[in-house]
Amino acid sequence: MNQAADMVLQQQQQPSGYGGGAVACRRAGPMMSAAAATKREPAAAAEEQDHQQQEEVLLRRGPWTVDEDLTLVNYIAQHGEGRWNALARAAGLKRTGKSCRLRWLNYLRPDVKRGDFTADEQLLILDLHSRWGNRWSKIASHLPGRTDNEIKNYWRTRVQKHAKQLNCDVNSRRFKDAMRFLWMPRLAERASASASSASLVAAAAPTTAVVKAAPDDSYDDDYHYHRSPATATASSSSTTGTTTTTSSSLASNDASKLQPAAAGGGDDWAAAADHEFWSTASALQQLTAADHHRGFQDHHGHDDDLISGWVQGFTDASSDDVVSSLWSLDDIWRTMHC
DNA sequence: AATGGTGTCAACCGCGACCTG
């Protein structure tokens, strides 16, 4: 039994939201196929439709079963990956090549890293996304063990949620500035703290690929960002021990949900409102010390809007105590400008 | 306990790029 197959069996022991043996074929079929077929010659369209209906009967969709996972993993272990359509047929899987490829790349690959994103990883995602936009695959290539799908989901569920809370578009200048001047410094701070707490381990551990893949410290011309020393330190020193992939990386997400996040890990914002406030205040203090702060003010001239936006965002998910603290954030801000 | 809302994430889809004969 190879390593990946072993992990599939391990996974079988743990109930998982998806892929726990549920019957496939949730959907009726391809949404576009019938409509597309009717645009052509009636006879040809009918023939194609019949053919597709036959295929739909033969091909499975929806969650993968453990047996299917084992089949795929064992086949790839023996024959390698690639040529997915042929692979699907040869392995006896009633799946499309696409489906097999996706299952392998996003879930079954031995080096897939699972669980919450570390502060380092979040920082890197924000950084790279600000450069490349929704180039998920390109971004994922800089986060060893992470898939484009996972990063995409992270962005859509976490990042866009906070843009919504701030009442602004995720691509707006306002949100990008909030990321750069509030969120990213705080992540860097968290990553740095995580790194220092793990420094003993770090001293003995090899440098990870994140460091190797760290982007050069500049944004494009349209987006003048230069990595601050704090950020650079965090990215180059705190990845140790967080990006190492192991054979247990297939542990189910449900299991990770049940466990507290690792120190410095991707604990949810809303779940730590107190921490949010003090970290934000800290970020603001860093902001005043930043060299580019002057440019930021000059560019915007609406600092109060930005801050009130954050206050509003946090108040949505905060306790009364934290809300009252958050309002003092304005006081901090005014004090800094007096 | 039941129910409705929300978040998460695996899996699907269409499309364009690339490959091959």
Place this chain on the structure above:
DNA sequence: TCAGGTCGCGGTTGACACCAT
């Protein structure tokens, strides 16, 4: 050059888990 097959990407969907009421 062209047509068909394959691959990879980004967007979207929907089932399930969790939480608030």
